[in-house]
Amino acid sequence: MKGGDSLYRRLLTWLLLPLLALGGVMVFLAWVEAQRTADRAFDRLLEAASLAIAEQVQWQDDRLWLDLPPAALEMLATDAEERVFYSLVDRDGRFITGNADLPGDSRRSIASGDTLLYRNIGWQGLSLRQGVRRSRLEDWGVREPFEVRVAHSREGRDALAAELWRANLAMIMAMAALATVGLLLAIRAALTPLTRLRRAIRARDPRTLAPLELSLPRELAELRDTVNELLARMRRVRANQERFIGDASHQLRTPLAGLSARAELALRQEDPTRWKEALVAMQATSARTARLAVQLLSLTRLANPEYRPELVPLELNAIARQAVRDHWSSCHRQGVDLGVEATGGEVWIRGMDWLIAEAIGNLIDNACRYGGRRVTVQVEDAPPRLAVEDDGPGIPEARRLLMLRPFHRDRDDLEGSGLGLAIVDGIARTHGARLRLSAGHAGRGLRVVLQFPGGTP
Known part of the structure; x- marks a missing residue:
């Protein structure tokens, strides 16, 4: 491909730009979806841990009492070594027990009964994901309400989100590579008829003006027909030029032949009077020939389509x-x-x-x-x-x-x-x-x- 511009490059650019934009949107959506998936997975662990803690809350000595089993918090422990916090709070918001006094959630419960509210909080310099479960004792004599607050750091979530995103990114990159290869092959295949047309024109004898006979798609067939129309006009122009040249040759040959004949006859004469008559006739013939030559030059210049005089x-x-x-x-x-x-x-x-x-x-x-x-x-x-x-x-x-x-x-x-x-x-x-x-x-x-x-x- 020669020159500063290329149809192949132009098509590739205008088709790749939307593909790159779509790829960027897909990468962003893959990251958002990875974050959502990680949050859903770990929020279920928060839900299970808070439920396990809530089931161990009892009423003893006129107060809430909790005997926390180790398994309730171990379910939140992953290879990322997150830090896990919990606290039990009564109906008045007083801290009863736990390994940290976590803040409460001022939002109302969206339904009656056990309800778990999730949110991201910053607490003592840590970025935590907190779940607050609002429940009450199930004893037939005591229906004391309470809150179980559980939170853990985001290392595991971020690690899972990054892993999911990398997997999605690898799939997107593979799809992008396949799409790019398919696009390159499609463009090359689409431009094949244009290449055939170019080769057919390049292989033609420059002296021939015969029409192009080549099977092409509709868009290129219009270009072929336009070229054939141009060739037809050129054939007519060349025919007119050949006819003009033939007529001009005939018009010039006649007086030149007359000049030659007059000169030959004069050379055979001995009488100076005959010489003078021949010279006069030759002078008139040469004047007409000179005027004819000037007229031919004028007509040739005026017939030139590129001649654009300044008016x-x-x-x-x-x-x-x-x-x-x-x-x-x-x-x-x-x-x-x-x-x-x-x-x-x-x-x-x-x-x-x-x-x-x-x-x-x-x-x-x-x-x-x-x-x-x-x-x-x-x-x-x-x-x-x-x-x-x-x-x-x-x-x-x-x-x-x-x-x-x-x-x-x-x-x-x-x-x-x-x-x-x-x-x-x-x-x-x-x-x-x-x-x-x-x-x-x-x-x-x-x-x-x-x-x-x-x-x-």
Whole structure:
């Protein structure tokens, strides 16, 4: 497992944390239960000892008298060598006999007859567990009440509680170990399909984009399907790239072959006039080839999904006027009337000035190339729009969307690469603008509109 994070480690952590918390609660409850069990066991000894003492209490010479058998206290003696204390008290709380004057219990008896009350006390620096039995003589002539107070130190209780807790702790630790091993195996088994998916992806030929065929659980099947969808998109992208490369190669090969043929024919001629004609034709072909190369580079950049240019505030009127100035001379030489219709105020958008100028240049070039004699660049506000309109033959409505595809031309007999509108479409998408093709004024020519999102300077 490489990297700073791991799904295996994350699952193990989030599953072990509740397990550790549960284990802590179980250890605490085991300690509490061990204490309770030890108290119940020794409280029964206290009960038996107090009962044995109470049975030996008699009435003699008008007073309580006790002949304590050794067995009454020996039952409280364990290997822990606890200290045992007892005392006999009359109805008025006067000490009658015993080896210690133990304190009484102010709580009332919870039932009639013999009743034993338990409590933990501190007496003369000792921590004791005391049992107080309230009883009375069973003689038919005397029903004198009395109390038998028995207490012993906690060494035996603590030793028994510790022994019980250790036994429970050993069982809890064994269960925790088994649970941890089972958890590790369960996580590893649950992540096995993910490992198979990783190995299947790693073992694939990097040149193949075929879908993954792997049986997986539902959650990973969704991931597999997502990967397959990504591979399908990549196949479409690669097919488009291969088609684009093929078309670009064909478009470049044709003028380059023409240049080679012109040069070969010129070399066979002896007349300088023929050489000049060949050079003029070669110069025109090389200019078209250079423009085609520039358009190919622009289209490739715009088609890159990772291309995210920084958009800045731009004034659309200024860009349109500058584009018209840049193309006026070439249009004038071709006899094309090029003009601009700008708004009275400023029209702001967010974009890149050279891309907007490239779009205007491509639209003007297309209009001139396809027979337009009058070309108008228009800027409109609310919302910001840039339009290029010509009076040429236009494009039939059924074929307008096809013209946005690279290398698609409306008529094969006209020169052109078929990239102009495709580049404009890419520039529009880069700026978040809507591109719309429609008929020009009075139903003649073509009107191309780029509608931008509203912007502020």
